[in-house]
Amino acid sequence: MSSGARRLFDDLRTLQVVVIHPPGEDRTVLEEQLRRIGCPVRPVWPFPAQLPADADVIFFLVGPELRTAGNWCAADTHATLIALSDYENPTALKMLVDTQAHGVITKPYRSTGILSTLVLARASCGYQRRLEGKIVKLEDAIKARRHIEKAMRILIDTHRLSENDAYEHMRSRATSLRVTVGEIATMVIDAHEAMDKLGLGRPKPS
Structure with missing residues (x-):
């Protein structure tokens, strides 16, 4: 493994990851794969009213619960947001766009693809934060x-x-x-x- 790849995995292992999803097989797949990667994982349900303040990455279910959760947008947190989508209809897509999520995983959830989505979402989040910093300056x-x-x-x-x-x-x-x-x-x-x-x-x- 190259030093760059090793550093990437070491960084991932320091992330505090929250998974907002009902208990069941789908959440288990996500949790198990994230733990294989080395991320500390905290499952949360029911859907919280506020964004978890102590998380580096938040996997969250896009569904009816999201609409009643109040402010839920990448602009309101420093965490990387990765949406978990049950289905693709206009309402769900509208909610997904409104969250400004940095990545998305659709059902059925599989162990393959979670790592690449996590890495790309973290990169996208970092790039967005750097742009925001330049705009402020x-x-x-x-x-x-x-x-x-x-x-x-x-x-x-x-x-x-x-x-x-x-x-x-x-x-x-x-x-x-x-x-x-x-x-x-x-x-x-x-x-x-x-x-x-x-x-x-x-x-x-x-």
Whole structure:
């Protein structure tokens, strides 16, 4: 076994896996195969009202119980969601799409295919989380840029600076105070708003 494959299996063995499914042969097949893989497994039934908070992977039955469980979506958990589908009709497919599951296993459940579904679902979940992280950073960068531009506009209007001089002034102050330009922008905006409240926000025209 290669080091990469061994690391993959070692990672799988650390996962806390929850199987939300009624007792019976189908659940037994899932549990036994997951335990062969090395995953600690916790069966849960009836369907819980909330997503289990301590799980890394959640196998869950798509059925009438899901509709009464409240919020049940990949966006609401860090766990990997793998749907267990009894049948394929428009209602079940709609519920499946709404959960944004990272993988799906359909009946009859077999020992073959569970490992590959688990690995691919974990990879899909990780990729989705990385994309979400990049989106958050991008949104934060856009907000920070707008914040800085607002502070620059204040300096331009109140101190008759050029756009370049306004930014360079904030950058220079950030360097000397060992803070970010964004923090300097906050100082400028806060100071300007405080002066406005005192009726001293803008210089009187000569």
